[in-house]
Amino acid sequence: MPRYALLRHTGAPDDPNGCHIDLLLEDGDTCRTWRLATVPQLNEEAQPAVPLPPHRRVWLEPRRAAVSGNRGWAERIHAGSYSGDLPTATDADVTLELQGDLCGFLRITNGYCFLSNP
Template sequence: MPRYALLRHTGAPDDPSGCHFDLLLEDGESCRAWRLSTVPQLNEAAQPAVPLPTHRKVWLEPRSAAVSGDRGWAERIHAGNYSGVLPKTTDAEVTLQLEGDLQGCLRIAVGHCCLSNP
């Protein structure tokens, strides 16, 4: 099964809040990624999900490390597997089932992300 991870990213120079979360979904040799302002909670309102450049798969492993290019610090805080298929295009709606630290139906559409009961 493909994996997911949620990273706490602090000290990013382009983040005025000082802390955000990177949601990573394994996609072949890399990970698709979105910036979230909070950890997704089951059945809470959708939150903005800003697409990010692909991330290296090493971030799916337990780690806490400096981000390349002097872009802050990241720590993996949640992880697991997902079922379903990522769409071929990066701007298409994503609907996957998460298993692991976060559980539920993950939906990313129109720049927003939510986690709901299956």
Template structure:
């Protein structure tokens, strides 16, 4: 099963809040990635999900490191597995089931919003 990872990203120059969560979904040789304002909560409100450029697979492993290009600091705060297929189009809706980690449930990213619901 493919993996997912959650990174706490601080001090990104383009983030006025100073801290956000990067959600990574393994997708072959890289990870599809979205910026979230906070960790998704099961059956909580949908939140903004800003697509980011693909991240390297190394971020699926436990690590804490400076982000290239002087773009802050990232620390992996959680990881697990997911079930489901990612669409070929990068901007298409995503629906996968997260398991074996800090988040469990049906993850849906559509129309710029992310929600985690009971399976």
């Protein structure tokens, strides 16, 4: 099964809040990635999901490390696997079922992320 991870990313120069969450979904040799304000919680209000460039799969493993290019510090805080298929188009809606630290249906649609009961 493909994997997912959430990273706490601090000190990114383009982040006015100083801390955000990177949501990574394994997609072949890289991970599709979105910036979230907080860790998604079951059935809470949808939050903005900003697409980011693909991240390296090494971030799916437990780690804490400096981000390349002097872009702050990241730490993996949640992880697991997902079922379902990522659409080929990177701007298409995503619906996947997460298993692991977070469980539920993850939906990314119209620039928003939402986690609901399975």
